[in-house]
Amino acid sequence: MVDPIVLAAFIPAALALNLTPGADMMFCLGQGLRAGPKAAWLASAGIATGGMIHVAMAGLGLSALVASVPWAFDVIRWIGVGYLLWLAWQALRAAPPADAPPKGAARDAFRSGLLVNLTNPKVILFVLAFVPQFVRPEAGSVLGQFLVFGAVIGIGGFVINGLVGVFAGSAGQRLARGSRILDYLTAGIFAALAARLAVLEKA
Template sequence: MISAESLAVFVLACLALGATPGPNVALIVGTSLKHGRKAGLLSAMGVNVGLVLQLAVVAAGLSWVVDLFARHFDLVRYLGAAYLIWLAVMQWRGAGKSTTAPHTSNHAAFGRGFAVAFANPKTLLFHAAFLPQFVTDTAHPAGQIALLAAVFAVIALIGDIIWAVVADKARAALSGHFTKMADRVSAGILAGGALVLLAAGRR
């Protein structure tokens, strides 16, 4: 059983990671700014379904999946960065325009979140290296890693929901004459997420 001290340190580490913006947060914030809270929350759900699958891979000890991502590290992150840049361009070009198909946008938001969750191979490699550090009983690590993965997933989901809600509040404050500016800020955030991916290394 994992010790209370290790679990407490792990929770603090998860909170610190959740407060650090990355490509996932860029997508969630950008989506909320452009399409509103519902789309932002759906984007967060997509991101976290992808995250849970990554954590499940680590908890199940599927090292071949981790190795696959490691071998194609650059290809995956370049594709992810290109996708975020494409979203940023579309956002910029549509700045100030009303969303003509909100249901389509909401439906696509989940898929975008899920796709971007897998766009950064460093995330999966990070989980594979990060979680075992907090295992206190190395003879029976599987159950402890599963518990740590579940805790990480819950904290990440709560953090992403907060990002989506805060971004929607900012969108409401910038409504009216500032809608175009909000959309362009959203595009800039998405482009920033792409830059983070392009700058990501294995370490």
């Protein structure tokens, strides 16, 4: 059982982190631009689900094992780089006009958000550095506490990242209707995220 006082201290800290622009927010922004509000919400849901998986792994001790193995960190990182570059390429490939979202883009947004989150090793390190500060072994199940804190982060992130994507999609599609500017902008966002992940260092 999570101590209510600890939870009260955790919620504003988690909200501040959710509001900080980062890779997850930019990814949802890109999905919103490319395929509209539905895709933004689905991408945000995928990211939140990936975050819960990371938190569960941390609670079970698996993330600490991965973080302690240098080659595992790099393998996960380069898989993420490759996937983001593939998404950038897909955004540029024979896309329909900007006022018609690519076929299947919204459907695939959840999966894309999930994979992008799971292949970002920085999330593993973040969870291991941040969440344990609030876990109290004497309060009960450590895994249960990790899951509660992960749910707080996940719900906040889902709402905030989803709203960012919805706003970007609505505004972007109005401003660039009938052109391919949204495709290039989305591809640029995904490529920039890939470059950011490529230069990521473990420490």
